[in-house]
Amino acid sequence: MKPLIDLRNVSKTYWLGETEVKAVSGISLPIYRQEYLSILGASGSGKSTLMYLIGLLEIPSRGKISFNGRDVSKLADAKLSHLRNGSIGFVFQQFNLINKFTVLENVILPTRYSKTRLKFNPKNKARQLLKDFGILDRQDFFPNKISGGQQQRVAIARALIMNPAVLLADEPTGNLDSKTGPEILRLIESLRKKFKTTIIMVTHEKEVANRADKKIYIKDGRLVKKYL
Amino acid sequence: MKPDTLSDIFTTAIASFKRNKIRTVLTSLGITIGVMSVVLLIGLGVGLKNYLSDQFESLGSNLVIVFPGNVFSDEGGLGGGFGPGFAGGATFDEKDYLNLKKIPQADYVVPQFFRSLPVTANGESQLGYVEGVTADAFKILNLSQAYGQAFEATDVNRKTKVAVLGFAIAEKLFSSPEKAVGKTIITGNQRLKVIGVNAKKGDREMDNIVLLPYTTTFGRLNPNKTFFTIFFGVNDEANIASVINQAEKILAKRYDEDSFSVTEQTEILSTVNQVFGIVNAILVAIGSISLLVGGIGIMNIMYATVTERTKEVGIRRAIGATRQDILSQFLSESVVLSVLGGLIGLALASLIILVIRQFFPAAINLLSVVIAFSVSTAIGVFFGVFPAKRAANLPPIEAIRYE
Known part of the structure; x- marks a missing residue:
């Protein structure tokens, strides 16, 4: 089976003034369709950079990233954004909803950046997702008027509206209480079957990471243990 | 972005102004005043010119006029001055x-x-x-x-x-x-x-x-x-x-040759036109200074807006907005802001012209409308493009982490 996303010896370096910071160095990692992968690491380990590389928000300094067999490491911004729009869904620790938009407007926002003809009605689909997640009655609320768990559900709905192949979740429970956190985790995990989505979970919590089929541990920008 | 979302861009722009009413009004005010003064000055200049032209035209054709003083120099420019008894005039x-x-x-x-x-x-x-x-x-x-x-x-x-x-x-x-x-x-x-x-x-x-x-x-x-x-x-x-x-x-x-002029009416008309062309250009140049200041105001606010909305830019980039999408979004906001100011300026100038028309020949013409529109659009683009570029070039990851 061919990997959906294939990282080959990928490095990412930043320049902080005169000093070169190696956020990710020499990581090779194949990610397969409908896989549930977790990336475990302490803060500053480079796990977020790795996630952004996988999520096509960053291009590697060295090495190669393939998406669906196509080399995407040197794609121009427009094509990369396009691919991100149609194939990647992000869920963040801070929810990252746009506060001046209502819940419904937040969910349909990605459809506005689609360069291809949509095969669905954005509003209908958004409402269906909100209904599935039990928050349809919040569709006209602004994000700061609903609870954290509800906000994260909205963020997940937004991540799913374009039917992405991959859902990238960056510490999705980090801002939630002990009751809501597991609910959100279960919701994310359920998407794999329901939407045939590949799930990549970035976390610093072992218990969260352990729920995945496959986990990698990253330290100082390098893979420490593979496929535990 | 798809063309049919163009209206989306403007809806978004207007929605974001609604949330910042006072700021929007104050920012547009510079353009409002600028466009108002330019339209007003053009209106007064054109009105006065038309009035004088009408005066001379009502005199009839094949008219030759003897004036004291060397009013109309050989080049057709304005030499001395008008009025009886001025220096050197016969x-x-x-x-x-x-x-x-x-x-x-x-x-x-x-x-x-x-x-x-x-x-x-x-x-x-x-x-x-x-x-x-x-x-x-x-x-x-x-x-x-x-x-x-x-x-x-x-x-x-x-x-x-x-x-x-x-x-x-x-x-x-x-x-x-x-x-x-x-x-x-x-x-x-x-x-x-x-x-x-x-x-x-x-x-x-x-x-x-x-x-x-x-x-x-x-x-x-x-x-x-x-x-x-x-x-x-x-x-x-x-x-x-x-x-x-x-x-x-x-x-x-x-009399001394320089103390009188003999001219035909058409020559006077062309001189009047020429003089008012210059006067109008000077007036418009003065009015343009306030447009420039207004434009800088827009630029200033747009930079502030970009900084304020850095995180939003990051979020939009993450969900698939291209640099171009972000650029269009901010640019359209500054254009809408500027055109809004321009239209208000045009409306105010029209009102003022309607009022002073009773005492002074002032006119509002198509030229003023075209100038108000095109100048305010141009200002929106010119002064909006740098902040919009900054927004578009924000690194998505840094933007998304911005608090």
Whole structure:
């Protein structure tokens, strides 16, 4: 089976003034369709950079990233954004909803950046997702008027509206209480079957990471243990 | 972004202004004032120019005018200045008139003495444009009488104390113009009998005119017996150059060449146009300074907005917005902001022009509207493009982490 996303010896370096910071160095990692992968690491380990590389928000300094067999490491911004729009869904620790938009407007926002003809009605689909997640009655609320768990559900709905192949979740429970956190985790995990989505979970919590089929541990920008 | 989302962009822009009403209004204010002043200045300039052009055109064609001073230099520019008795200007008298009258190609020659004076009758007093002329003036000025009649050449010869009034001044002095005929008016200590009232011209100066035989002014009104200008009606357009030439020769015998000018009406018109072109350009340049300041205001606010919305930019980038999408979003906001200001400025200027129109010839024309629109759009683009570029070039990851 061919990997959906294939990282080959990928490095990412930043320049902080005169000093070169190696956020990710020499990581090779194949990610397969409908896989549930977790990336475990302490803060500053480079796990977020790795996630952004996988999520096509960053291009590697060295090495190669393939998406669906196509080399995407040197794609121009427009094509990369396009691919991100149609194939990647992000869920963040801070929810990252746009506060001046209502819940419904937040969910349909990605459809506005689609360069291809949509095969669905954005509003209908958004409402269906909100209904599935039990928050349809919040569709006209602004994000700061609903609870954290509800906000994260909205963020997940937004991540799913374009039917992405991959859902990238960056510490999705980090801002939630002990009751809501597991609910959100279960919701994310359920998407794999329901939407045939590949799930990549970035976390610093072992218990969260352990729920995945496959986990990698990253330290100082390098893979420490593979496929535990 | 798909073209059908263009309206989306503007809806978003307007929605974001609604959340920042005061800021939006204050930011647009610079453009509002700028566009308002430019439109207003153009309106006043164009209005004044049209007014003067109309004045000269109403005089009729094939007209040659003798002015004191070197008003119109050879290059067609403005040499000296207007008005009687200015430095170095000749003062014409009856002798000049009689000499000029000998030019064969001139159908009629009209000397003009002019003063603006209070005119009283019935205890009422009104400012009138008192002009001492010959009977031919009625032909040159295309004046017909609504009531009574014009004076004739014999009145000029006999120094008859008669006057023909403009419609408006007759109306103001005698409540209804037909009542003026046969009554007496007093101006500059001179009693005059009204023998006619001109038909309405719709022109302030013409409708407040008081015409009398120039010979009658030779006394209390015009003790020095001088004229400000002398008009010629030339029988054929082809003879205009020859008449100018002859008149110049005749006048050069008595006056210094630089102390008088002989010009045809079209030349005056082109000079008026030229002068107002320059005046207008200067006024617009001054108005443009406020547009520049307004544009800088927009730029300033747009930079602040970009910083404020850094995280939003990061989020949008993460969900698939291209750099171009972000650029369009911020650019459209600054354009909408600027055009909004421009339209308000245009509306205010139109209102002001409507009001001052009653006192001053001001006009709002298509040019003003086009300028208001295109300039404010251009300002929105020009001053919005740098902040928008900054937003578009924000690294997505740093943007998304921005708090």
